[in-house]
Amino acid sequence: MKKEDKERVVAELTERLRTSETLIVADYRGLTMPQIDELRGKLLEHGARFAVVKNTLTRRAAEAAGADALLALLEGPTAIAFLEAEGDPVAVAKALADAARTSRVMTIRGGILEGRAIEGAAVEELAKLPPPDVLRAQVLGAITGPLTAIVGLFTAPLQDLYGLLDARIEQLGGEADAAEPEPSGSEPQSASEPAATAEVEPPEAPSGSEPQGESEPAATAEAEAPETQAQETTETETQTSEEDQ
DSSP: OOHHHHHHHHHHHHHHHHHOSOEEEEEOTTOOHHHHHHHHHHHHHTTEEEEEEOHHHHHHHHHHHTOGGGGGGOOSSEEEEEEOTTOOHHHHHHHHHHHHHHHSSOEEEEEEETTEEEEHHHHHHHHTSOOHHHHHHHHHHHHHHHHHHHHHHHHHHHHHHHHHHHHHHHHHHHHHHHHTHHHHHHHHHHHHHHHHHHHHHHHHSGGGTHHHHHHHHHHHHHHHHHHHHHHHHHHHHHHHHHHHO
């Protein structure tokens, strides 16, 4: 490699180390080129660029970028997965761990996570974490859980008060329903009043006076009967006197 090419590679590595807060270093020894290309494609999907580097040039770039924690990991054939700003560190660690498990030749040495140096075992533990969305939900649940319990302690007395008020309202409603039949009980009495009135009305009705009016002719006829008998007696006496003469 020409000196100009080496300077260009060192400049590119220096820029990547300065802009990447997270990276994972692996020993790719034993991997074939197709396997490296396949792994590079998977890592690219998760926001990481996988590059095979020379240790001498990478040391120069690490010293220039101030990434001293990387120097201890540059032993043997080295490949680095540079995580971009929108990359998923959990998915990248999982992809590297799966490749190491399936190939049985690649090993993970360690890396830098958010500016802190981590070992290979930490990378494997990172690979076991759930996806970021699930992890955020779990963290949010852990934070809001105690807050929900505290809110429950404060709202429980209010709920009890609401329960007592509802029970009292239902009790008052039941008493009101029980008191409603009383007016309905008085209605039959008012209904019976016309019946009682009807029983008293016949003597007062005009129809009651009509029998009295009908009895008057009977009384007149009785009064007229003696007069008729007297007239008949007089006529008989007259006829007898005439015959005697």
